[in-house]
Amino acid sequence: MSAKAISEQTGKEFLYKYICTSAAVQNRFRYASVTAETDWDRLSQEHPWLLTERLVVKPDQLIKRRGKLGLVGINLDLQGVREWLKDRLMRETTVGKTKGVLKNFLIEPFVPHPQDEEFYVCIYATREGDHVLFHHEGGVEVGDVDAKAQRLMVAVDEKLSEDQITEQLLPHVPDEKKEVLANFIVGLFNFYEDLYFTYLEINPIVVTKDGVYVLDMAAKIDATADYICKAKWGDVEFPPPFGREAYPEEAYIADLDAKSGASLKLTLLNPNGRIWTMVAGGGASVVYSDTICDLGGVDELANYGEYSGAPSEQQTYDYAKTILSLMTREKHPQGKVLIIGGSIANFTNVAATFKGIVRAIKDYQGPLKEHEVTIFVRRGGPNYQEGLRVMGEVGKTTGIPIHVFGTETHMTAIVGMALGHRPIPNQPPMDAHTANFLLNASSSAMTPATTRTASFSESRKSNDVTPAKKSKAGLPADN
Numbered sequence: 168m169s170a171k172a173i174s175e176q177t178g179k180e181f182l183y184k185y186i187c188t189s190a191a192v193q194n195r196f197r198y199a200s201v202t203a204e205t206d207w208d209r210l211s212q213e214h215p216w217l218l219t220e221r222l223v224v225k226p227d228q229l230i231k232r233r234g235k236l237g238l239v240g241i242n243l244d245l246q247g248v249r250e251w252l253k254d255r256l257m258r259e260t261t262v263g264k265t266k267g268v269l270k271n272f273l274i275e276p277f278v279p280h281p282q283d284e285e286f287y288v289c290i291y292a293t294r295e296g297d298h299v300l301f302h303h304e305g306g307v308e309v310g311d312v313d314a315k316a317q318r319l320m321v322a323v324d325e326k327l328s329e330d331q332i333t334e335q336l337l338p339h340v341p342d343e344k345k346e347v348l349a350n351f352i353v354g355l356f357n358f359y360e361d362l363y364f365t366y367l368e369i370n371p372i373v374v375t376k377d378g379v380y381v382l383d384m385a386a387k388i389d390a391t392a393d394y395i396c397k398a399k400w401g402d403v404e405f406p407p408p409f410g411r412e413a414y415p416e417e418a419y420i421a422d423l424d425a426k427s428g429a430s431l432k433l434t435l436l437n438p439n440g441r442i443w444t445m446v447a448g449g450g451a452s453v454v455y456s457d458t459i460c461d462l463g464g465v466d467e468l469a470n471y472g473e474y475s476g477a478p479s480e481q482q483t484y485d486y487a488k489t490i491l492s493l494m495t496r497e498k499h500p501q502g503k504v505l506i507i508g509g510s511i512a513n514f515t516n517v518a519a520t521f522k523g524i525v526r527a528i529k530d531y532q533g534p535l536k537e538h539e540v541t542i543f544v545r546r547g548g549p550n551y552q553e554g555l556r557v558m559g560e561v562g563k564t565t566g567i568p569i570h571v572f573g574t575e576t577h578m579t580a581i582v583g584m585a586l587g588h589r590p591i592p593n594q595p596p597m598d599a600h601t602a603n604f605l606l607n608a609s610s611s612a613m614t615p616a617t618t619r620t621a622s623f624s625e626s627r628k629s630n631d632v633t634p635a636k637k638s639k640a641g642l643p644a645d646n
Contacts, residue, residue, distance in 0.1 A: 169390040170292075170365040171405045175227045176200055176273055178386035181362055185399060188354025190347045191378030194276055200227070201272040203257050207249065217245050221277040224248045226255075226269050228409045230262055231385065234307040238269075242277050267410035278373055278380045285371035286340070286348065287312055290356060292365045296322040299356065301336040305371030327356045344374050351379050362399060363392035411436070416489050420472070423485055429478035431486050433470060440469030441499040442585070445490055445524070447509030447546065448475045451578065455508050458579040462586050469494065477515045483523030491527050495534035502539030504585040507558075510578050512548025521546070521554035525561045532565040542567060543581040547574035 176198060183195040199214045201224070211217050224240040225233050233239050238260075240251040255269050287305035289312065291298055300316040302309060309315075317336045321327050329349040336352070337345050351372075359367050366387040373380040393400065407413045420433040430449065442464050446452040452473035459468050470493070474486050494503055507524065528535065528542075544558050555571050562569030570591055572581060583589035 170387045171390045172229050172385075172387045172408070173403060174229070174271070174406050175384050175386075177403060178367070178384045179381060181399070182355075182358060182381065182384070185362060186354050186358040188351050190351040190354065192351075193378045193380050194278070197276050199274045201252065201256070201274060202270060207245075211245065216276065217274065221279075222248050222274055223277045224251060224272055224274045225383075227271045227273040228267070228269065229385075229406060230409050232307075233383075236262060242279075248274060262409055265410035271406075275382075278375075278382065280373050280375055280380075282306065284373050284375055286374065287316065287370045288352060288355065288372055289316075289368040289370075290359050290364070290366070291368075296320050296325070297356070297359070299327070299332075299336065299352070301332075301352070303337075303339040309370055321356070327353055329353050347374060347379065363389040363396055365389050414438075416493055420486065420489060423482060427476075427478065427482055429474065429476035429482060431472075431474050431478060431482065433472035433486075433489065435470050435493070437467070437469050438493060439497050439499070440467045441501055441503045442467045443469045443490060443494045443503065443505045444471070445487060445505060445507045446473050447512065447515065447520070449473050451508060451510050454510075454579060455506060455582060458582045459506075459586070462582060462588055464582075464586055474520070475515065478520060478523075480519050480523040480526075483520040484526045485523075487524045487527035488530060491531040491535065494540065495531060495538045498538055502541065505540055505542045506581060506585055507542060507544045507546070508578060508581060509546045509548075511574060512546075512551070515548055516550055517546055517548045517554035518550035518557065519554075521558055525557050528561050528567065528569075529565065532567060535567050536565075540567065541585070542569040543572075543585045544569060545572040545576055545578055545581045 179198060180196070183192070186192065197214075197216060199210055199217060201210070221242050222240075222245065224243065226238055230236070230238065238255070240248060243251060252272060256272065257268060257270060259266055259268050282304075285305040287300070287302040287309050289300040291300075298318055298320050300312060300318045302312055302316040317338065319331060319335045329346075332349040332352050333345050337348060340348060355367070355369075358364075364386055366385070368385045369381050369383065370385075371382050373382055388396075388400075388403070390405065393403075414435050417433055417435060420431050424431040432449075432452075442459055444452070444455055444459075446455050452471065456468065456471055459465070470490065472490075474483060478486070490505075494505065542562070544555065546554060551573060555573055558569060559571045561567070562571070570581070570584065580589070584591045
């Protein structure tokens with residue numbers, strides 16, 4: 168499961184289209200999106216209610232607690248909305264420790280109501296099933312809902328009934344509102360399941376004599392269900408978190424990924440960071456990123472991503488050159504490090520993928536040396552010895568410091584070396600190593616090839632993390 172956040176506008180569009188409930192859901196599709204390019208005359212023509220109703224305006228950029236941050240304009244006319252936006256649209260603001268530019272806003276009708284008509288509801292997925300949380304006091308001051316809310320858990324393949332909801336979630340709700348709330352929550356849960364949501368929060372949901380109003384909403388969907396939900400989702404967009412810009416290089420890699428049977432992923436975290444990764448395998452990418460953070464590199468971690476599923480030499484070249492281009496744009500006073508890591512591949516031809524990376528290194532050898540980039544490599548799998556040999560050779564021919572290690576070195580040991588937490592071992596001479604074993608074209612037997620491997624690291628005996636320690640620490644065994 169890949170849970171990805173969607174905008175409030177997208178979440179409400181889905182809800183208004185697909186929820187099935189007898190509860191009267193009000194203000195369906197009454198929202199308008201505003202950016203710096205918005206033509207206000209055209210906007211008011213497309214949404215004539217903007218000229219006649221009192222309005223609410225707020226940023227739609229995955230920001231929580233907008234009300235407490237002073238980021239919600241309430242009970243304004245359209246001119247008041249425009250005045251309110253002058254001080255905020257395209258302005259930098261700070262949310263917690265994160266700085267970002269407010270670019271996207273949502274305008275909706277203002278719904279006057281007393282506090283006792285506000286409620287809180289949230290549904291989220293876990294391995295055991297889906298949890299439904301409800302609190303009879305919603306809104307800005309809802310507080311710690313995990314501690315205060317009524318809750319029930321719906322196991323996988325179980326259904327939710329109105330009787331369950333009324334009995335377990337609504338004991339503190341006025342009797343006259345129980346039926347409409349129970350019916351709405353059942354419809355909301357079925358909608359959540361049908362469209363493969365993983366998280367869906369409405370705070371507040373307002374229940375008046377006229378019906379149900381969904382005021383503020385936050386949601387995530389399971390992006391891997393795209394092939395199931397394509398007809399209903401359409402071309403859904405996944406906005407970046409507040410404070411992180413969407414980069415064209417990310418879109419480029421996403422396009423390569425979409426056209427390939429392999430997996431190619433890239434997310435930029437800090438383009439000015441000094442620690443860059445190029446990791447083979449989704450699981451390995453998590454392990455390497457966690458290790459970098461554990462060793463104090465979280466503020467300097469520049470990217471997250473992976474290449475896997477046997478990408479071709481050309482695909483790996485395109486992926487590698489994108490990362491090398493990004494990391495050689497801004498200099499760092501301490502120089503930069505590139506960690507080319509991975510565990511032991513099952514079927515990916517390491518030699519072929521490394522040839523693509525080597526091509527990219529040769530193309531960028533000038534900028535890499537100018538930006539004082541040091542490269543650390545650790546890999547195993549089919550033809551890995553040849554891949555490591557080629558990687559070691561390009562270091563010698565280009566003059567770029569490349570430290571190459573094979574399966575005798577724990578997969579995350581190179582992170583400690585790159586961050587200066589452990590010494591880089593002296594590389595023994597090439598002739599001291601076992602020959603590269605490749606499949607003989609005329610036989611299924613393994614025969615020694617004439618090509619020797621590149622320089623490897625010290626033997627497994629000298630590793631700081633032994634297999635026993637790995638198991639105790641919850642790290643994956645390297646076998």
